[in-house]
Amino acid sequence: MSAPESSSGPGPEQEPGLDPGTAEELEQERARETGPVVAPVDTESRLAKALQQTMTSSWTVSVGAVLLAVVAGSIMIAFTNDGVKAASSYFFARPGDTFVALGQAIGGAYSALFRGSVVNLQATDFVTAIRPLTETLTYATPLIAAGLGVALAFRAGLFNIGGQGQMLVAAASSGWVAFGVSGVPFPLHLLMALVAGIAAGALWAGLAGLLKARTGAHEVIVTIMLNYVAFYLIAYLLATPGLLQAPGSSNPKTPPTPESAQLPSLLGDRFNLTWGFVLALLAVVGVWWLLNRSSAGFSFRAVGENPRAARVAGIDTGRATVNSMLVAGGLVGLAGASQVLGGVTTGFSSDIDAGIGFDAITVALLGGSNPWGVLAAGILFGAFKAGGTTMQAAEGVPSDIVLVVQSLIVLFIAAPPLIRAIFRLPDPNRRRSPKKTKATRNRKEAAA
């Protein structure tokens, strides 16, 4: 998309690795200037397009963004910490105490976050030390899968806000196969449950795609409504004996997942990490292949970029919409299935989606709707989740602060000019451009 908008955009996306000669660049600039103006883009492609913004920011900006977000989190911790409050009441008598308290509160919180998500340095043996990292990957598994689902839909120009519903039906259908079918040996039973979950998620999202393709119903409304329908459907299944409810219980909760349908653990019984993570990794590769190497993926992207042009080029946009939603739902369904078969095997209730359907949107956006980006973003968010739990337990800092830091990072990364302004970083566009200014000047003269 070297459309006029992006050429004058704020992000450093116009950084040609090899600078062509001045004349050539001038020519290109002119071509861009006078080139066909992209038709008023509707809802579809604005998503896909500006998502690039999150991806194209340079490393310094990312580091700055993380730094700023951490500082903001620190301020919040400092203002609400009891020790700091106590010490600051006699700040002018002994200012040192306040700073010590500040250090303890903030340092304690962030070291707990690190201890809970990467490596536990206080541990005596290797397994305990490395455990946090595996916890991070465990939390990341459904985030990656669902994030891929949202990202893929984004690429096809669809805002899949229905992750919650898709996860719920997937969990229910996986669970139903897991509890309802018995006597099937281990790998087969697991496979059946997985397929059932993925298929249910795919159908639930495919329904939204079908409605969009056939009647033009906006996918945002349809997926939100389907969230509610799924929620009540699961609530019914969980409250009805003989369906999903655990036998002999009146709680809206399922029986535990039988051994034969559980995802086996990846690193042995001392870790929670299961083969679900490997499935998520496979999904990343699969989505990458689908989007970048297959004709179906090409049609998804074409429809996402410009549905009208895609139609002119002979792509069946309706079919692309339905298919992309089917795949997206299948991926979110994988997240739902992995929750039931690997994450929460002690029986689940209607909150099995754990907000992952909505977190997935943030993951997809941070990952720039690119499968590898989603992988990285999913692991980052998984680390925040794992670390947040430890932080809350060890330091009494509510894990909600993780949400704040997390969302600030995404916001700041998406706005490189703001970070550059705050940290006085040089603007890559301006620095490298005696040529560019010249080109601009020429253009202006030509226009005058």
Next chain:
Amino acid sequence: MSADHKTTQLDVPLSETTRTVTVVTWKAASVLLAVTVLYALLLVAVPHSGDTRFLLSHRGDFFQIPVIVLPAGPVGWVCGAVMLAATAFAAVRTARRTRTPLWLVVLFALAALTGFLAWAGAGSPRDLSVVGLLGGAVLWSVPFVYGALGGVIGERAGVVNIAIEAQLLGAAFTAAIVSSITNSAVAGLVAAVFAGALVSLVLGLFAITYHVNQVIVGVVLNVLVVGLTSFLYSQVLVPGAETLNSTTRFSSIPIPVLSDIPVLGPVLFDQPLLIYLMFIAVPTVWYALNRTRWGLRLRAVGEHPKAADTVGIDVVRTRYNAVLVAGAVAGLGGAFYTTVYLSQFGENMTGGAGYIALAAVIFGKWDPVRAAFAGLLFGFASNLQNVLSVVGSPVPSQFMLMVPYVVTLLAVAGLVGRSRPPAASGEPYIKG
């Protein structure tokens, strides 16, 4: 809902002659048929006899209406017949290449609702309070309607407002604190307005000034505000619950004379201040958008910012202006939670209402009045739960609760169809 627009959505082939072409589709008729069939199936599969007691007035009302006792079976079938007739009429109209009129859809909906309620309440010893059903719907629609109005204002100016949820939640939180400290619901309301506008300011800063994708900013702001309010809730509001989190609420103000009208009186004119404000806000927003210079500029900026810029409209300023107003309006909706509904703030208490409001915006096709009615529909859906739990329902309640959302799905698919957002909605404007 789209029945009164003849040629808006579909491309009408215009020939040189003055031949008029009316585009009709069978969608509306088929959706009506589908609903009728579903309804009939319900009546056949789960037959239900007995009487339904419709309560139209409460003790102490000026006019006393005796409880209307209707036999559920016959009423159900009569309503079904009306629905079938309406469907047939719609089919005939479509065959004659005329559109399904709006009144027909309304009639159909009324028949379906009456039949459904009669069937649901059949045999129950409790009264089914019509006033409670409708009044509750109006009350519950408050956050949806204000949120939808905020969404409409933002999007008409070209800024997608997915942060409605954040505006509602932030406003609810702020209103709780301010109302608790000052012991004044009005102060809480004012604070809520500022909180909503503050969220909008952040949205504007990133979306308008820094050209960050508006969907990203919106989604992330929602998460940010959930995190902020939950964090502060457990760190500040829980320890200081008595002083910081026990709000003064608006009480109902019955309007003299008007509130004595049977049924409609208590539903519409015996409500808290915030609801009366809503009645004023909807037409005001419509007027401001469609009949004032401010609105014309705002819409110009949302449809074609470059053209607007060319004629001297300051795009950035207009958008900031619109987004701030949108946030303030959505903030009013957020105040509902802590100054009308409950007297304290709770973690994530809006629970996705902002997303429903967003659906209402699209359902209402970016028109304030239609969006408000869509919000009212969702308010009705939210309230249905309370009413049905009193009456007790013959089928599992979960299915009853699902009905409004399924109906919305069908309505969006069949009656609304393709909705077209403002042309520049979601597009950052970069001058030059």
